Amino acid sequence: MLLALVALPGMALAQQADPKQWQLNMGKGVTQTARMAYEAHMVVLWVCVVIGVIVFGAMGYAMFKFRKSKGAVAAQFSHNTTAELIWTIVPVIILVVMAWPATAKLIAMYDTRDSEMTIKVTGYQWMWKYEYLGQGVEFTSRLDRGSDQMRQSGQVPTAASNPHYLLDVDHPLVLPVDTKIRFVITADDVIHSWWVPALGWKQDAIPGLINEAWTNIEQPGVYRGQCAELCGKDHGFMPIVVRALPKAEFQQWLAARKPAAPVPPAPAEGSPAPDITPEQAAPAATSASARSDATQAAPAPQA
Structure with a gap:
């Protein structure tokens, strides 16, 4: 001891x-x-x-x-x-x-000023939704299928066969390193709590309220956490996985996740011609007038 x-x-x-x-x-x-x-x-x-x-x-x-x-004798005083x-x-x-x-x-x-990007986190029974605000990227993250099958099979998981049992997800939250990231956190049904110990903070997700937090991850890696609120019977099956990437790799990942820009459809055959504004028509009219003047000014060909 x-x-x-x-x-x-x-x-x-x-x-x-x-x-x-x-x-x-x-x-x-x-x-x-x-x-x-x-x-x-x-x-x-x-x-x-x-x-x-x-x-x-x-x-x-x-x-x-x-x-x-x-032979010690206790002193006789009270104060x-x-x-x-x-x-x-x-x-x-x-x-x-x-x-x-x-x-x-x-x-x-709690100072979220000067953040370079914002992530909205929404808790559901029993999964998380992540939205990269202003980027058009969003997805849900829930317990990995392998962990879910193991917990329902009745087998006893081991550290060798299931090193991250109940701590794996199908879609991790991907973040860049060396970037101040602001989180806005809420919930859709009951109170949840978003908690990744390696990030150093925990924030409640409360329906109807928006809580804020921030992080600046210094090392690339994978960091795991869980919902830290008793949010229902499956509370223990709501893990969190954060995957931190270098900035260049994160930008590549984000670009791959962004939806493709919609391509305008080609006009159908027989459809009316598109409206042309006077500004668009002016150059064409000027060009036609110039061609007409040039034709009139040209000498007639000799027989």
Whole structure:
């Protein structure tokens, strides 16, 4: 047990974006938001460690030094104004010191200004709909067919045969890296919650309301999450998969998903001629007049 406590700080610093077995700390994530949350968490963790060492160290020293077997006699008093002032003022100072950077980070986490693109996320029982606003691209994302067949088969999935059981989808959300992306999140039926731990935030999807969030993914990769709200009997079968691509690859993917521009139909035979505006007809009339003048001015051919 003592070795585990000694190794805890090192193991905490070693955690990365994806959760691992026996993980003892939150992941660092792959976004600025996740990094801010991780840094705030680590500051509070070390403050708690220092307070714990001081308090439990003082308790252990007092119990050992002033034990009854050594003839120690307890002091007979009920209040100590100095001690009460110390253990009231010191915690207040600690809380204020921690609250200042935490508040600044929290404000930054909700600042969606200067976003380069916007994704609309809509929760349904039990799938997600993604719309790339202004791009004409939208699709739904639901539990992968293989995971769905496995859960209904009665078999026991294993990490070797089903490494991402219940965490795969048919159409992942594809995003570019190094791009500030704004999310507008809502729901169509009941309350859902869009949550990908590696991105460092979670936002409720509420029918009739629009919530906002943003992300800026720093590393290409595949990041998984789930609906974090009890949205019905199939709540556990509503995963989220985000696929982060370099900007050039993302633009190619987006161009391939955009609908083709409609081609205007050719006029049918016998249909009336299209209307021509005076501006369109003027050049033709001027050209015909010039040809007529040239014909009149030409000398007649000699016999």
